[in-house]
Amino acid sequence: MVRARTYTIHSGWRLLLFDLGLDPEHVLRLAELPLDLLGRSRATLTTEEFFRLWRGIEAASNDSDVSSCALRIAQVVSMEAFDPPIFAAFCSPNLNTALQRMARYKALIGPMRLHADVGTEVTSVELEWLEPVRPPMLLVLAELLFFVQLARLATRTHIDPVEVQAPDAPPTSAAFTAFLGAELEPGERVRLVFRAEDAARPFLTVNETMWEFFEPELRRRLSELEPSADTIERVRAALLELLPSGEASVAAVSRKLGTSTRTLQRRLKQEGRSYQSVLDGTREELASYYLKNTELPGAEISYLIGFEDPNCFFRAYRNWTGSTPSQARLSLRGDGPGG
Secondary structure, eight states, rough: OOOOOOOOTTHHHHHHHTTOOOHHHHHHTTTOTTTGGGSTEEEEHHHHHHHHHHHHHHHSSSSSSSHHHHHHHTTTGGGGGSHHHHHHHHHHHHHHHHHHHHHHGGTTTEEEEEEEEESSSSEEEEEESSSOOOOOHHHHHHHHHHHHHHHHHHSSSSOOSSSSEETOOOOOHHHHHHTTOOOEOOOOEEEEEEEEHTTTOOOOTHHHHHHHHHHHHHHHHHHSSSSTOOOHHHHHHHHHGGGGGGGOHHHHHHHHHOOOOOHHHHHHHHTTTTTTHHHHHHHHHHHHHEEEEEEEHHHHHHHTOOOHHHHHHHHHHHHHHSOOHHHHHHHTTTTTTTO
């Protein structure tokens, strides 16, 4: 089973805190976390640190109880605040598919599992934290409300769950219960149940083209969590994140993967490749994707794949493929000779 060891903190966290009216630095101080945390690229936290972050949010809020704080979080939920695995869920045709996709990629967010069971009468979803430390109640309640909001935002329909459970469920405010549309009951698991007709209701946010764009990257990121993931794939995954910012050096990739340059090059050699060949292959694949699927000019594509000089990109692409970028664009779209 693929398992993350840390929680990913993405840029949407700053937006979430802003929408809650909270000062990010104040929250981070209360959580005893670095004040530059939310400015880092794909920062990660241990389970204990991540849970402190949630406790910091609760402490910084002026809400009367934890359920009121969770409700405020649910009410400011927006697609812009989500990590790609969650944003991709909105692209699904319905809640059933969204839950199944999230069950597969939930590990990219942290050491958690999501279990989705699609039945003829109901669809149930359960959350499982893989560390022995019990999660803060604010996190539990926010997760439960998120799935309800996902269904409502994507369908533009007021969908209510038929059953909601959580261990040690606290007394909740009347506003929380009214928003949730069901009583939060004590139970052994963190669990939500939806009617089958609601779970199958079409998402107005469906976008299979966007999903096809997201999924390869999600698969690559998931493979990084696999102990068996080979070095070539890990280097490619790192390059996909680094190239748009102009980083293409073996030193930058080594830092990203937490290894030395010498070790990285040795492992690539053991797999029959050099760093330069993996870099060239990744750049060629990305360039061909942009040429086929976008109207971006060649100069802009060159920057996106880490070239400072467009002329260097044009020469490199011709060396890789035997065609210029403009010729390749016509050919890839079937508009060239023989297309």
